[in-house]
Amino acid sequence: DTGVSQDPRHKITKRGQNVTFRCDPISEHNRLYWYRQTLGQGPEFLTYFQNEAQLEKSRLLSDRFSAERPKGSFSTLEIQRTEQGDSAMYLCASRWTGSSYEQYFGPGTRLTVT
Amino acid sequence: SQKIEQNSEALNIQEGKTATLTCNYTNYSPAYLQWYRQDPGRGPVFLLLIRENEKEKRKERLKVTFDTTLKQSLFHITASQPADSATYLCALEGTGNQFYFGTGTSLTVIP
Numbered sequence: 001d002t003g004v005s006q007d008p009r010h011k012i013t014k015r016g017q018n019v020t021f022r023c024d025p026i027s028e029h030n031r032l033y034w035y036r037q038t039l040g041q042g043p044e045f046l047t048y049f050q051n052e053a054q055l056e057k058s059r060l061l062s063d064r065f066s067a068e069r070p071k072g073s074f075s076t077l078e079i080q081r082t083e084q085g086d087s088a089m090y091l092c093a094s095r096w097t098g099s100s101y102e103q104y105f106g107p108g109t110r111l112t113v114t
Numbered sequence: 115s116q117k118i119e120q121n122s123e124a125l126n127i128q129e130g131k132t133a134t135l136t137c138n139y140t141n142y143s144p145a146y147l148q149w150y151r152q153d154p155g156r157g158p159v160f161l162l163l164i165r166e167n168e169k170e171k172r173k174e175r176l177k178v179t180f181d182t183t184l185k186q187s188l189f190h191i192t193a194s195q196p197a198d199s200a201t202y203l204c205a206l207e208g209t210g211n212q213f214y215f216g217t218g219t220s221l222t223v224i225p
Contacts, residue, residue: 004157033213042118042203042215043158056210091157101146101207105157 004106006092012112013082020078021109025094032075033103034067035091036060043091049075050097082113117141120204120216127194128224135189135219137204144206147180147187152201152218161202162189194223 005024013019025032030051035043046065047057051072061067064082069075079086089110093103117140127133137147146165150158164171164180164187171178177190191198201218208214 042217045212056212101163102160108157
């Protein structure tokens with residue numbers, strides 16, 4: 001296992017379409033985070049999972065956004081009815097809560113909504 | 115809500131000098147603070163963590179300080195190299211295990 005992976009790396013979609021992103025964390029990591037990052041800004045927390053349970057969601061996460069982590073392994077983030085304001089880099093990170101606070105980030109999925 | 119501010123301007127320094135980056139936070143008393151490095155088009159990479167009861171932490175050419183009275187952390191890179199050019203982010207864990215990141219400081223080390 002070489003780290004956190006995300007798929008796709010880039011996604012271009014038309015406004016109003018639905019998109020889904022996938023994150024595969026480091027296999028033994030029990031906590032998984034989703035962030036959104038726009039140009040010139042730091043990552044903004046969206047949500048996190050402890051194993052398969054979604055424990056916290058940011059106010060940024062409108063009802064068009066939904067995330068899942070079935071069986072506590074990979075996670076998906078779906079955006080319905082995309083808007084141009086959704087254009088951003090979506091980052092996933094994972095962590096093992098038993099040993100450290102360090103988060104390992106994936107390379108991100110860059111979403112462009114036209 | 116939690117607010118984190120970093121050097122608003124990009125930082126340009128000469129190779130070999132020490133770069134000092136600032137992170138100020140409000141509205142919370144974190145148990146620890148983290149620093150990450152981010153290169154263009156990539157996810158952040160963890161560098162250092164400092165706990166509230168630690169004044170200073172070092173790792174090779176990196177040094178972090180944490181002043182909980184001032185609500186400030188300083189990040190130093192000594193003997194800077196062009197390869198240190200990147201954006202540096204500070205982060206802390208707030209209520210509900212939400213992580214808050216600063217806007218980042220872009221550092222350019224000039225050969």
